[in-house]
Amino acid sequence: MTITQKNDTKDILYDPFLEALLSGNKRSGSAYIHKLLEQGMAFPIVYEQVIKQALYRVGELWEHNKISVAEEHLATSISEAIMNELFAAIISPHRCSKKVLVGCVEQEQHQVGAKMVADMFESKGWDSYYLGANIPATELINFARQLKPDMIALSVSIYFHMPLFEKMVKTIYSELTSIPILVGGQAFRHGGSDVIERYSNTTLIEDLYDLEIFIDNYSQT
Numbered sequence: 001m002t003i004t005q006k007n008d009t010k011d012i013l014y015d016p017f018l019e020a021l022l023s024g025n026k027r028s029g030s031a032y033i034h035k036l037l038e039q040g041m042a043f044p045i046v047y048e049q050v051i052k053q054a055l056y057r058v059g060e061l062w063e064h065n066k067i068s069v070a071e072e073h074l075a076t077s078i079s080e081a082i083m084n085e086l087f088a089a090i091i092s093p094h095r096c097s098k099k100v101l102v103g104c105v106e107q108e109q110h111q112v113g114a115k116m117v118a119d120m121f122e123s124k125g126w127d128s129y130y131l132g133a134n135i136p137a138t139e140l141i142n143f144a145r146q147l148k149p150d151m152i153a154l155s156v157s158i159y160f161h162m163p164l165f166e167k168m169v170k171t172i173y174s175e176l177t178s179i180p181i182l183v184g185g186q187a188f189r190h191g192g193s194d195v196i197e198r199y200s201n202t203t204l205i206e207d208l209y210d211l212e213i214f215i216d217n218y219s220q221t
């Protein structure tokens, strides 16, 4: 079992990756990420310290009008393309016959965090079914009825989506009874713990380091 330590990660530079994103250079971004993995860096660190930090920086630059909407879109699409390239390197050969359904709540367009969550589950031998952005609650329920996942993981980035998040959790809670629901995303920086407390099957997780610990503990139960 590998647990990636948060404090192992202090000095890792995301600048070369950010530069590649801002210049639209997918080749050099991809080469940088592959180099880090070949050098033995664990993939959660690459995701957390390089890809996530670079995208957070892209968000700040966009917020301060230093880059355009087009540049921000390009940075995200390059990051997603590179993450898709890594799948074969990340997936565990040891499968545990568990399934997780991963997606974003209705109207939520920020899907990169959810994709990272899906990849973390795959690295632990789970089959992840990643639905991406903006999943209507009824669609999620219908799909879950067919799939019968062991867990549902939901991402919320925008705080204003909290009512939609609660509606979704409520629907899952009543329609799929005791299925565990994992939640995360930047929306919870601004609140939402009251919603989590109202539904006993719901667990809030901040990042991939805590998710890794959660999955390892869950697998032992």
Ligand code: B12
Binding pocket: 048, 051, 052, 055, 056, 057, 058, 059, 060, 062, 063, 072, 073, 076, 107, 108, 109, 110, 111, 112, 113, 114, 116, 117, 153, 154, 155, 156, 157, 158, 159, 182, 183, 184, 185, 186, 205, 206, 207, 208, 211
């Ligand atoms: C790319 C981007 C977009 C893209 C998203 C495209 C896509 N394919 O995902 C587009 C252009 C659609 C977009 C739109 C908007 N965006 Co935007 N966007 C971003 C940006 C730059 C990067 C997002 C990202 O991928 N981050 C990297 C991922 C890996 O980080 P993460 O989501 O936090 O995920 C991590 C954890 O939170 C956690 N996690 C996340 N989900 C889950 C789920 C579970 C189950 C678990 C366990 C963990 C977990 O694990 C991940 C790894 O640690 C951010 C900047 C930022 N700070 O993130 C702004 C940002 C999120 N956007 C912002 C805003 C304002 C918007 C818009 C409202 C802009 C507008 N006026 O239209 C819209 C809203 C659209 C909507 N309805 O959802 C603001 C939000 C501010 C706020 N306080 O709410 C930000 C912070 C930019 C800023 N600095 O102002 N955006």
